[in-house]
Amino acid sequence: xxxxxxxxxxKQLRLKFxxxxxxxxxxxxxxxxxxxxxxxxxxxxxxxxQETKQKLDxxxxxxxxxxxxTRTRVASESAPALVGGHPMFLSPADIxxxxxxxxxxxxxxVSSRVDGIMARVGDHSEVEQKSRYYWLLAENSTVPVANALxxxxxxxxxxxxxxxxxxxxxxxLSSLSGLNVTWIGDLNNILNDMVVAYPRLxxxxxxxTPNGYPLDQHVLDRMELVAVQDADVSVTNTWxxxxxxxxxxxxxxxxxxxxITEELCKKGKAELDWKFMHCSPRHKExxxxxxxxxxxxxxFSEAENRRWTILSVFxxxxxxxxxxxx
Numbered sequence: 001x002x003x004x005x006x007x008x009x010x011k012q013l014r015l016k017f018x019x020x021x022x023x024x025x026x027x028x029x030x031x032x033x034x035x036x037x038x039x040x041x042x043x044x045x046x047x048x049x050q051e052t053k054q055k056l057d058x059x060x061x062x063x064x065x066x067x068x069x070t071r072t073r074v075a076s077e078s079a080p081a082l083v084g085g086h087p088m089f090l091s092p093a094d095i096x097x098x099x100x101x102x103x104x105x106x107x108x109x110v111s112s113r114v115d116g117i118m119a120r121v122g123d124h125s126e127v128e129q130k131s132r133y134y135w136l137l138a139e140n141s142t143v144p145v146a147n148a149l150x151x152x153x154x155x156x157x158x159x160x161x162x163x164x165x166x167x168x169x170x171x172x173l174s175s176l177s178g179l180n181v182t183w184i185g186d187l188n189n190i191l192n193d194m195v196v197a198y199p200r201l202x203x204x205x206x207x208x209t210p211n212g213y214p215l216d217q218h219v220l221d222r223m224e225l226v227a228v229q230d231a232d233v234s235v236t237n238t239w240x241x242x243x244x245x246x247x248x249x250x251x252x253x254x255x256x257x258x259x260i261t262e263e264l265c266k267k268g269k270a271e272l273d274w275k276f277m278h279c280s281p282r283h284k285e286x287x288x289x290x291x292x293x294x295x296x297x298x299x300f301s302e303a304e305n306r307r308w309t310i311l312s313v314f315x316x317x318x319x320x321x322x323x324x325x326x
Contacts, residue, residue: 177202
């Protein structure tokens with residue numbers, strides 16, 4: 001196992017999944033959204049490093065990234081390397097996908113030579129195309145596929161957030177049930193997986209977004225001051241995602257007043273010890289420096305926990321599942 005120093009040598013706090021039945025499924029299990037998890041409840045994993053290494057040692061994991069990434073890529077490459085796995089990074093410039101070869105052909109070829117695929121969707125003009133990309137990849141892969149980010153969902157980010165909350169804020173809690181989490185900002189892939197997972201964990205989710213940005217049935221509040229009332233955790237994300245650069249001026253105008261600040265949360269009567277989360281990268285319009293770099297911020301613990309939760313995903317989906325002989 002790769003050696004490192006201090007806290008990163010081996011972190012005992014990892015996400016443990018209910019993977020009962022994974023190893024006997026006739027088709028590989030996929031993690032495309034947290035709705036795919038039968039039980040998203042995070043808990044402490046007491047497995048020792050050697051036990052985890054036995055599951056991933058010698059496994060090859062293909063990382064197909066069509067979008068640029070810092071946290072997800074570093075976490076995805078370093079996590080399996082810790083326990084003897086072999087990450088294989090494949091960008092659009094490295095393979096024929098989308099140029100000389102169809103997605104079906106690529107899925108067949110890559111999955112026949114690896115033990116699991118983690119994919120980050122590339123640029124497409126329509127949301128439906130992005131969603132279809134994932135389903136086609138999963139449908140035609142002979143090994144499990146994990147979503148490293150799509151326009152609709154970002155499951156490993158929310159798993160890292162849950163572990164960060166348990167570790168950094170509420171280690172005394174047996175669960176996060178009853179926690180009040182506020183989302184202020186754009187409705188995007190991060191929020192979509194929060195909406196899927198948080199109610200199942202008993203977490204109260206409040207949402208504030210400007211008028212003109214469509215909300216669905218899960219929205220609890222519209223106004224930012226109402227939303228932060230009694231908040232234990234305030235969360236935001238980029239207002240301008242990749243591919244939305246042409247909308248920058250309009251979006252900055254529409255989201256004016258939705259910046260997370262101490263003043264906003266004090267005026268909105270958040271809990272005195274409220275915490276802040278952001279999956280990053282961040283722009284100053286979304287949250288000011290006082291909050292982002294201050295004692296309330298969990299952003300760097302959140303980023304580090306991407307590694308450990310992705311390792312748990314790899315172990316559960318790529319290490320535990322195998323094709324059963326007839």
